[in-house]
Amino acid sequence: MIYFDNSATTKVNPDVLATYNQVSENYWGNPSSLHNFGEKADQLLIQSRRQIASQLGVQPAEIFFTSGGTEGDNWVVKGTALAKRQFGRHLITTQVEHDAVKHSMQRMEELGFEVTYLPVDEEGRIRPDDLRQAIRSDTTLVSVMAVNNEMGAVQPLAEVAEILRDYPKIHFHVDAVQGIGKGLHDLIFNDRVDFVTFSGHKFHAPRGVGFIYGRTGKKLMPLLDGGGQERGQRSGTENLPAIAAMAKAVRLLKQHEQQTVATEQELRLNLRDYLQQFAKVHIFSGTGPHFAPHILCFAIEGVKGETIVHAFEEDDIYLSTTSACSSKKGLTSSTLSAMGVDPEIARGAVRISLSDQNTMAEVEQFKRVFAKLYEQFKTLS
Amino acid sequence: MEYSEIMVRYGELSTKGKNRKEFIRQLGQNIRNVLKPFPAVVVKAQRDRLHVVLNDQPAQPVMDALQQVFGIETFSPVVKLPKDASLADIQQTAEQMIKEQYQPGQTFKIATRRQNKNYPLNTYGVDDGVGSYILETIPGIQVQMKNPDINLQIDVRLSGIYLSSVTIPGALGLPVGTGGRATMMLSGGIDSPVAAYLAMKRGVKVDMIHFFSPPYTSQQALAKAKDLAAKLAAFGGTIDFIQVPFTKVQEEVKKRVPEGYLMTIQRRMMLRLAAAITIDRHCNGVFTGESLGQVASQTLESMRAINDVTTLPVLRPLISLDKTEIIKIAREIDTYDLSIMPFEDCCTIFTPPAPKTKPDLEKTHEFEQLVDVDGLMQDALAGIEVTKINVGDDYLNSQEDVFAELL
Numbered sequence: 001m002i003y004f005d006n007s008a009t010t011k012v013n014p015d016v017l018a019t020y021n022q023v024s025e026n027y028w029g030n031p032s033s034l035h036n037f038g039e040k041a042d043q044l045l046i047q048s049r050r051q052i053a054s055q056l057g058v059q060p061a062e063i064f065f066t067s068g069g070t071e072g073d074n075w076v077v078k079g080t081a082l083a084k085r086q087f088g089r090h091l092i093t094t095q096v097e098h099d100a101v102k103h104s105m106q107r108m109e110e111l112g113f114e115v116t117y118l119p120v121d122e123e124g125r126i127r128p129d130d131l132r133q134a135i136r137s138d139t140t141l142v143s144v145m146a147v148n149n150e151m152g153a154v155q156p157l158a159e160v161a162e163i164l165r166d167y168p169k170i171h172f173h174v175d176a177v178q179g180i181g182k183g184l185h186d187l188i189f190n191d192r193v194d195f196v197t198f199s200g201h202k203f204h205a206p207r208g209v210g211f212i213y214g215r216t217g218k219k220l221m222p223l224l225d226g227g228g229q230e231r232g233q234r235s236g237t238e239n240l241p242a243i244a245a246m247a248k249a250v251r252l253l254k255q256h257e258q259q260t261v262a263t264e265q266e267l268r269l270n271l272r273d274y275l276q277q278f279a280k281v282h283i284f285s286g287t288g289p290h291f292a293p294h295i296l297c298f299a300i301e302g303v304k305g306e307t308i309v310h311a312f313e314e315d316d317i318y319l320s321t322t323s324a325c326s327s328k329k330g331l332t333s334s335t336l337s338a339m340g341v342d343p344e345i346a347r348g349a350v351r352i353s354l355s356d357q358n359t360m361a362e363v364e365q366f367k368r369v370f371a372k373l374y375e376q377f378k379t380l381s
Numbered sequence: 382m383e384y385s386e387i388m389v390r391y392g393e394l395s396t397k398g399k400n401r402k403e404f405i406r407q408l409g410q411n412i413r414n415v416l417k418p419f420p421a422v423v424v425k426a427q428r429d430r431l432h433v434v435l436n437d438q439p440a441q442p443v444m445d446a447l448q449q450v451f452g453i454e455t456f457s458p459v460v461k462l463p464k465d466a467s468l469a470d471i472q473q474t475a476e477q478m479i480k481e482q483y484q485p486g487q488t489f490k491i492a493t494r495r496q497n498k499n500y501p502l503n504t505y506g507v508d509d510g511v512g513s514y515i516l517e518t519i520p521g522i523q524v525q526m527k528n529p530d531i532n533l534q535i536d537v538r539l540s541g542i543y544l545s546s547v548t549i550p551g552a553l554g555l556p557v558g559t560g561g562r563a564t565m566m567l568s569g570g571i572d573s574p575v576a577a578y579l580a581m582k583r584g585v586k587v588d589m590i591h592f593f594s595p596p597y598t599s600q601q602a603l604a605k606a607k608d609l610a611a612k613l614a615a616f617g618g619t620i621d622f623i624q625v626p627f628t629k630v631q632e633e634v635k636k637r638v639p640e641g642y643l644m645t646i647q648r649r650m651m652l653r654l655a656a657a658i659t660i661d662r663h664c665n666g667v668f669t670g671e672s673l674g675q676v677a678s679q680t681l682e683s684m685r686a687i688n689d690v691t692t693l694p695v696l697r698p699l700i701s702l703d704k705t706e707i708i709k710i711a712r713e714i715d716t717y718d719l720s721i722m723p724f725e726d727c728c729t730i731f732t733p734p735a736p737k738t739k740p741d742l743e744k745t746h747e748f749e750q751l752v753d754v755d756g757l758m759q760d761a762l763a764g765i766e767v768t769k770i771n772v773g774d775d776y777l778n779s780q781e782d783v784f785a786e787l788l
Contacts, residue, residue, distance in 0.1 A: 019787050039601055040780060047784045247788045 002317040002362045006202075007149050007178055007295060007353035013204040013249060020206055020245040031238050032227060045238055048247035055254045057189065058213055064230045065243050068210040069177040069199030071223075073100035073143075075234070076195045076212060079220030080141040080171045081108045087169070088138025094118045094126050094155070095338040096148050101175055102334075105143075118144075123290055124153030124339050132163050141171045146179030146188050150322040150335040150351060151284045152295030154184065161192035171195060171218060177202055177210075181253040182292050183261040194218045200242065204355075205249035209242035260356035265293035267354055267363050272296055274367050278374055282345055284336060294355065297322065297336075299348035303377045308350045311376075315369045319352050382481050384440040384458040387447065388545060389431040392454035392553050400559070405431070408452045408556035414618045415446045444549060449615050451582050452559075453551030457534075462542040464497060471507065471535065471542060472514040478546050479515055479522075479531055488525035489515065495537040507535055553582070557617035560584025563666040563696065564623075564659045566651065567591050569606040569724070572670030572699055574613060574716040575707050579698035580668045581617040588662060589613075589620055589770075590655050592627040602724035604776035611774040612716050619771050625654055626764040630757050637751040644736040646749050648678050648687045653754070654761055656691035666694040672707065673700050677736040686740040719777075 003011070012020075023044065029035070031042035046060075053060040066072045081091060093105055095117045105115045116134045118126045126144065135142075142164060144155050157174060164172050173195040176188045181203050188196060195218070199210040214220065214233075226235030253260070268285075275281045280301040285291050300308060305321035312319055322333040336346040352366075389412070391405070409426030412433065416422050421436040422443060433443060440458045447456055460474050479489060493507040502510065511533075515522060536543040565577045567589040580587050591606045603624065610620045630650050638646050655667050671679045678687065688695055699707055711717035775781060 043780050044784050051788050
C-alpha cells in the first residue's frame with residue numbers, strides 16, 4: 001500500500017503504540033486518586049506535560065490536553081467569544097479555515113456574535129492589510145491557521161503577529177494541526193500568539209488526543225466542566241495512555257524534524273515537477289516558504305476528484321479529495337473556491353499529503369500509475 | 382565579552398573582627414560547593430575579595446549559582462589584564478565592555494582605584510586616558526559623574542588590572558556554617574521551609590526534623606518534605622533530613638488526653654523530641670515556622686505552654702510576618718508549589734474542632750501525666766532515620782527515570 005493521505009490521519013508509530021500499551025497496562029490509575037497508584041499516574045501525566053512543553057519551548061502550565069484538534073479549535077473560538085463577551089462580540093477568521101474553526105464561528109454567529117471571514121489571494125494566503133482593516137474596537141479574537149489542510153498554503157503569521165502587537169487584548173489563535181513538525185516552529189510560536197491547537201493523530205500519535213497551548217494569563221471559558229482536571233480548564237479523566245504516547249510522538253517528531261521536512265519536500269517537489277508536464281493538470285500548491293513541505297493539491301481538468309481517488313485505489317494508492325472531513329459530503333473545496341479557482345476545475349481537486357514514512361520508490365510507483373490513468377482520462381474528457 | 386573572572390564582594394563580613402578568616406574560608410567552601418557542576422572554575426577566597434576564575438567557562442550560569450549563596454553583598458563579571466598592561470590595552474578592553482551595553486543617549490563614568498602604586502600612571506592618568514578614548518571611539522556618549530548609566534570600574538591592583546561595569550546584588554546574609562548549627566522542625570507546609578531559608582541566611586547550618594505518622598500520613602507527604610529539603614539545599618549545601626516516627630505518640634495522646642489539650646500536648650511531645658535530637662547532634666537551637674497568631678498553637682499562651690518543655694533557644698524567624706509576606710518568600714525560593722501539594726501531614730490529622738488557643742500551664746502538666754512521656758520518647762527516638770539530601774534530589778518523582786523510558 002502507498003499511503004499519501006497523511007493530512008487525514010497518520011499511522012501510529014510502533015514505539016508510540018508501545019508506550020500507549022505499557023501505560024494502559026501499568027499506569028491505569030486515575031491521576032486524581034489520592035492513593036499511591038493514582039499518584040504514579042499523576043506523576044506520569046506531569047512528566048508528559050513537561051516533556052511536550054520543553055520540546056516546544058513553552059511552560060508546562062501552558063499546555064492543556066484535549067481530545068484532539070476539533071475540541072481545541074472549538075474551545076479557543078467559543079471559549080474566547082464567551083470569556084470576552086462583555087468586551088466585544090466581533091471575531092475574525094479566514095475563509096479557508098478548517099471546519100472546526102469555521103463551524104464554531106458560525107455557531108457563535110447564531111448566538112449573536114459577528115464574524116469577519118478574511119478572503120485569500122491566489123496562493124491561498126490572507127492579505128495582512130485586510131486583517132488590519134477588519135479589526136474593530138470590539139474584536140476579541142483573530143484565528144488564522146498555520147498551514148491550510150487542503151492545499152498547504154502557509155499563512156503570513158509573522159505579519160498577523162506584527163499587526164496584533166498594537167492590540168494586546170485580542171486573543172490570537174493559530175490552528176497548527178497541519179503545521180507541527182514542518183519546520184514552522186518560530187512562525188507558529190511567535191511572541192504574540194496566545195493559543196495554538198494541536199492534534200495527536202496528525203503526527204503518528206493515537207487518535208482522540210491533542211492539546212492546546214495557552215499563553216499564561218490569557219483566559220478561555222471552559223467548555224467542559226466537572227472534576228476540575230487540567231487546572232479546572234478542561235474537566236474529564238485524563239486520557240493518560242494517549243497523552244504519554246503523544247508526549248513521545250512529539251519528542252520523536254522534534255528529534256527528526258529537519259530530516260522529515262527535507263524528505264517530504266524532496267518527494268513533493270519531485271511529484272510536482274512530474275505533474276507539471278501534463279497539459280490538463282492544474283497544480284494549486286506552489287513552491288517556496290509560502291507552502292508546507294508535505295501537501296500537494298492538484299486537479300485533472302474534466303475529471304472529478306472522486307474518480308481519481310478511486311482509480312488510484314485500484315492500485316493500492318491512497319490519496320484524497322482535498323480534506324478528508326469534507327470529501328464524504330461531496331463538496332467542492334472551500335479553500336480553492338476562496339482562491340478564485342474555477343469551480344469546474346476545483347471539482348477535480350485531489351490532495352497528496354506526505355509523511356516521513358513515504359519513499360522515492362513510492363513516488364516512482366505513483367508516477368507509473370498516474371501516467372497510465374492520465375491516458376485513460378484524456379480519452380474520456 | 383569573554384569575562385575572565387567574577388569578583389565577589391563580601392557583605393557583613395567586613396565588620397567581623399577576629400572571625401573574619403573563618404567566615405571567608407567558609408564562604409569559599411560554600412561557593413566551591415555550588416560551583417561543583419563547573420569543574421574548570423577556580424575559587425580564590427582572599428582577605429578583601431573573593432575571585433571566581435572562570436578559565437573559559439561562560440559567566441552567566443556561574444553568576445546564576447552565585448546569586449543563591451549567602452554572605453555575598455554584590456558581584457561583578459570582570460576582565461583581568463596583566464598587572465603591567467599598557468594604557469592602550471586598558472582602553473581597548475574598556476571600549477569593548479562599554480560597547481556591549483551602550484544604548485544611544487546613555488552616560489558613563491570611569492572610576493579608577495590604584496592599589497599598585499608602582500603602576501606608571503596614577504588614578505587620574507588612567508581615568509583621563511580611558512575616558513577620553515571612550516569619548517573618541519563611541520560617538521554620542523556623554524560623561525556624567527553622578528549616577529551614570531555605565532560605571533566602569535578599573536582596579537589597578539598588585540595581582541592585575543581588573544575592569545568591570547556591572548554590579549549584581551547577591552543574597553546578602555552570612556555564609557552558611559558560620560552561624561553554628563541548629564535543627565529545624567520541617568512539616569511540609571508553606572512556613573517551615575521559609576523559616577529554614579531565613580535561618581540559613583544568618584549563617585546557620587540546619588538539620589531538618591520531620592515527624593511522620595504512617596498510615597495517617599502518606600509516603601507522598603514524606604517525599605514532599607524531602608523534596609522541600611532538596612530545594613533548601615540550594616542555599617546551604619547537603620542537608621541532614623531526620624524523620625521521626627510519630628504515629629504512636631499521636632495515637633496515645635488522642636486516646637488519653639481531653640480534646641482541648643490534644644494539640645498542646647502533641648506539640649510538647651514534638652518539641653521534646655526535637656530538643657533531644659538537637660542536643661544529641663550537638664546543635665544549639667530549634668528553628669520553627671511559627672508566626673504569631675496564625676493558628677491555635679501559635680498564640681503567645683500556646684507558645685509558652687509548648688516551649689515549657691525545653692530551655693534550648695526556640696527560634697521563630699517568621700514570628701511577625703504576615704501569611705502573604707511568607708508566601709512571597711516561598712515563591713522566591715521556589716518551595717511554594719511543593720508546599721501546597723495536598724498531602725496530609727502530622728499537623729493536620731487529629732486536629733480537634735476547637736483546640737485551646739489559651740491553654741493553661743497547670744492543666745497541661747496535669748493532662749500530660751496521663752501519657753507515658755518517657756516511653757513514647759524512647760520508642761520514637763529509636764525509630765529515627767537520617768537521609769542526606771542534595772540539591773536536585775527528587776523523591777516525589779522517583780519514577781522519573783522509569784517514565785523517561787516510556788516517553
